[in-house]
Amino acid sequence: MQTGSCSGRWYLRSCSSIDGGNKGEERLTEAGGERDERDLYIVIAGVVAKCRKRIIGGETFYVKPPYDGRYRAVFRDTGNAADVEPYVFETKQEAQRVILDQLSDPSPLTWRAFGRPKIYLAGFHVFRPDAVEYGRSLRELCNEYGFEGLVPLDKENYDNLDRRETGTMIFYANEGLIREADIVMADLNPFRGAEPDSGTVFECGFGYALGKRVYGYISDGRSMRERLASGFDPLTGLYSDGMHVEDFDMPLNLMLSVSTIIVTGGLEGCLVQARKDYYGG
Numbered sequence: 416m417q418t419g420s421c422s423g424r425w426y427l428r429s430c431s432s433i434d435g436g437n438k439g440e441e442r443l444t445e446a447g448g449e450r451d452e453r454d455l456y457i458v459i460a461g462v463v464a465k466c467r468k469r470i471i472g473g474e475t476f477y478v479k480p481p482y483d484g485r486y487r488a489v490f491r492d493t494g495n496a497a498d499v500e501p502y503v504f505e506t507k508q509e510a511q512r513v514i515l516d517q518l519s520d521p522s523p524l525t526w527r528a529f530g531r532p533k534i535y536l537a538g539f540h541v542f543r544p545d546a547v548e549y550g551r552s553l554r555e556l557c558n559e560y561g562f563e564g565l566v567p568l569d570k571e572n573y574d575n576l577d578r579r580e581t582g583t584m585i586f587y588a589n590e591g592l593i594r595e596a597d598i599v600m601a602d603l604n605p606f607r608g609a610e611p612d613s614g615t616v617f618e619c620g621f622g623y624a625l626g627k628r629v630y631g632y633i634s635d636g637r638s639m640r641e642r643l644a645s646g647f648d649p650l651t652g653l654y655s656d657g658m659h660v661e662d663f664d665m666p667l668n669l670m671l672s673v674s675t676i677i678v679t680g681g682l683e684g685c686l687v688q689a690r691k692d693y694y695g696g
Contacts, residue, residue, distance in 0.1 A: 452467065453467070453468075453505075454466075454467070455467065455468060455477070455503055455504065455505060456503070456504045456505070456506060456507050456509070456510040457477060457489065457502055457503050457504070457510065457524070458502045458504075458510050458513050458514060458519075458521055458524070459489060459502065459524040459525060459526060459591070460522060460524065460525045460526065460588070460591030460592055460594065460595045461514070461521045461522045461587035461588045461589070461590045461591025461592070461594075462568055462584070462587070462588035462591055462592075463507055463510040463511055463514070463584075464479060464526075465479070466478060466479055466489070466503070467479075476489075477489045477499070477503065479526060489524050489525075489526065499524065501519070502519075502523075502524055507575075508575065511575075511576065511580075511584065514583070514584060514587050515576075515580055515583055515584070521587045521590075521591065522587070522590060522591040522594050525591070525594065525595040526595065531561065531562060531563040532561075532562055532563070532597040532598065532693060533562065533563045533564075533565050533595060533596045533597050533598070534557055534562045534563070534564050534565065534596060534597070534598045534599070534600045534689070535565045535567075535592050535593050535595075535596035535598070535599045535600070535618070535622065535627075536550070536553050536554075536557070536564050536565060536566050536567070536600055536601075536682075537567065537599055537600065537601035537602070537614075537615045537618040537619065538601055538602030538603075538612065538615050539602060539606045539612040539614075539615060540553070540602065541567050550566035550567075551566075553566065553682060554566060556682060556683060556686065557686065559686075560683075560686040560687070560689070560690045561690060561693075561694065562598070562686065562689070562690075562693075565592045565595065565596055567585075567588075567589045567592065568585060568588040568589060568592065573585075589618065590621070593618060593621055593622050593625065593627070594625065596622070596627060597627065597628070598627060598628050598629070598630065598689060598693075599618060599619055599622030599623075599627050599628075599629045599630070600629075600630045600631075600632070600682070600685055600686075600689065601615050601618065601619050601629070601630070601631045601632075601675070602615065602631075602632060602682070603615065603616075603619075603631040603632065603633050603667060603671065603675070603677070604632075604633055604634055604635075609642070609643060610668075611631075611667070611671070616671065619631065619671065619674070619675055620670075620674070623674045623675075628676070628689075628692070629674060629675045629676065630675065630676045630677075630678060630685050630688065630689055631667070631671065631675040631676070631677050631678070631685075632677075632678045632679075632680055632681055632682060632684060632685040633666055633667070633677060633678075633679060634679070634680070634681070635666070635679075636666050636677075636679035637666060638662070638663075638664050638665060638666060639660055639661060639662075639665065639666065639667065639668070640660055640661075640662045642666075643660055647660075666679075676688065676692075
């Protein structure tokens with residue numbers, strides 16, 4: 416198999432076009448070529464996903480049918496083209512064991528759509544009873560602003576696994592999506608207390624460590640000290656838990672407030688800011 420370089424990344428000709436832009440998408444969606452209609456399972460971006468094999472012009476492509484009309488093909492940021500086939504399996508169970516038994520890095524491959532920056536949508540919305548439908552609405556809103564929304568995969572079907580294995584699969588799946596994303600955008604409103612959801616905070620820190628641009632949205636932009644004022648003891652100046660509250664005129668803990676672009680409002684306000692920053696204007 417051959418590889419080609421584009422914008423400092425390695426693209427696999429066997430799995431994704433190095434032509435770039437719409438040309439690559441046209442090649443994946445053209446009618447010609449050999450079609451293998453069997454469902455295969457690939458360990459990609461930390462998750463086990465169905466894919467189909469396509470041979471077009473003598474090149475092998477592993478593709479995912481589009482949920483929005485845009486085919487995705489496999490690619491990797493760095494490495495050797497020969498490393499792709501070991502991640503493709505005939506059964507879901509075989510692919511899951513690769514992740515659960517840590518037989519290899521679960522996140523070297525990602526899906527590549529063509530032409531749209533990706534946003535990982537972090538937040539406690541994954542705990543909503545209607546999480547799947549709500550996640551779809553978030554993704555549609557991202558699409559309106561020129562982005563592809565990546566929704567955490569807490570609602571994937573892991574019926575064949577026990578609870579601990581399911582949790583492990585969810586962790587690696589979400590880690591893979593963050594690696595795949597260009598931006599992390601998080602709901603940092605209080606969750607079950609005065610602070611944001613702890614899993615969401617981890618995802619923001621992980622995205623920041625990877626060099627992603629991180630955005631957060633909150634409905635109350637007041638400083639922490641102002642928000643928590645009702646809980647202070649007037650005699651000691653301490654909070655109700657007997658501890659000091661940081662006072663840096665920031666709406667969240669300084670580690671979040673400094674590392675994250677904070678927008679007061681909702682997801683749409685955050686998308687407006689991200690579009691301005693990403694596309695200009």
